[in-house]
Amino acid sequence: MRFIFIQLFVIFSIFAEGCQSEKLKNNYSLTVTIETNPQNKLFVFYKGVNDSIRVDSAIYKNGKFELKGELPYSQRALVRLGRETQTFFEDAVKFTDDAMFVFLEEGNIQVVAKKTLRGAKLSGTPSNDDLQVYTDSTRFYRDWLDGYRQRFGEAYRNRDSKTLDSLNKENALMAKKLKGTEKNFFDSHLESLVALDWLARSYNIAREKSMIDPLFAMLDEKVKNSILGQKYKALLEKTVSVEIGSFAPDFVAKNVQGKDLALSSFRGQYVLLDFWASWCGPCRRENVNVLKVYERFKDKGFTVVGYSLDNSEKAWIGAVEKDGMPWEQLSGMHGVKIDASKLYGVTAIPSNFLLDPEGKIVGIDLRGERLERTLERIFEGEK
Secondary structure (H helix, E strand, O other), rough: OEEEEOOHHHHOOOOOOOOHHOOOOOOEEEEEEEEOOOOOEEEEEEEOOOOOOOEEEEEEEEOEEEEEEEEEEOEEEEEEEEOOOHHHHHHHHHOOEEEEEEEEEEEEEEEEOOOOOOOEEEEOOOOOHHHHHHHHHHHHHHHHHHHHHHHHHHHHHOOOOHHHHHHHHHHHHHHHHHHHHHHHHHHOOOOOOHHHHHHHHOOOOHHHHHHHHHHHOOOHHHHHHHHHHHHHHHHHHOOOOOOOOOOOOOOEEEEEOOEEEHHHHOOOOOEEEEEOOOOOOOOHHHHHHHHHHHHHHHOOOOOEEEEOEEEOHHHHHHHHHHOOOOEEEEEOOOOOOOOOHHHHHOOEOOEEEOOOOOOOOEEEEHHHHHOOOHHHHHHHHHH
């Protein structure tokens, strides 16, 4: 199954709340020594005090780029190199050789590179020393990605489903290896802000809260009491869990007729809360499967509630009609008190939650045959 990923400024926005009242306290100095085109510029993206992404830039002089600035708190930042003005793109480090991460904090940060930022050496402050250890330990994954993309692209162009299946399995294994390597770094660097940054980036709080709480507790008190630590702790405390066994948090949104409906109004039956969008190809293909199980189980105490991430009402309603979806469809495009997609930690679609008649979550991201088999077990058990 392929997914459409929703771009979120997770790295920067996760700690944004509460920054507005803080003063600029940290002075950073960044020097990047590299052999490059003199026309290139260096761009550094980070979070400012006004809850927006800021960018500092420098020109090439005497074989290096030099930047000095102020920031509200220590944080990981994206560095990009190019002749044209660069934009913030979190995954640039995975796709280009002229991007890397540094940890902006008080002190003199040093980057020494050859002709690209890929493989550069980072040093000068405690967090950047730690970030270099992290980067070295996970470099195998970035190197593997180059060949993987080439092989995947060739198989996709040739419509080689057997090879694509094999590559998807390989990707899952490499992702698991990467996560294990990163977890080893975390366990051995509990006194580092880099470990906290990895924790914040690597887990979905709403969907994995029970896993995150003990990991956060392991961190050194100095890290937990840092600005990053305090903000992350506050986020943990206010985020509602949507893990299996939790009660689904309620929300209200408008249906296609413009009427406000609450999720809780569907209590008393099994409900598939389905997040999708008209522009999401995998979602539209999965709608065929959802319609199939809806028709099969709708008279046995099962229904579907769609939640669209569309920005266009015309596109949303048009897709509902074209795909022949007879169940209730909700959307937050006209403004809601609670954005259901954020409440449920949705970062990729299609995504869904299966709720029992009491509103408890009993399944997550069930699609195709898995969804049908799950419903068969539920309703066969009720006979």
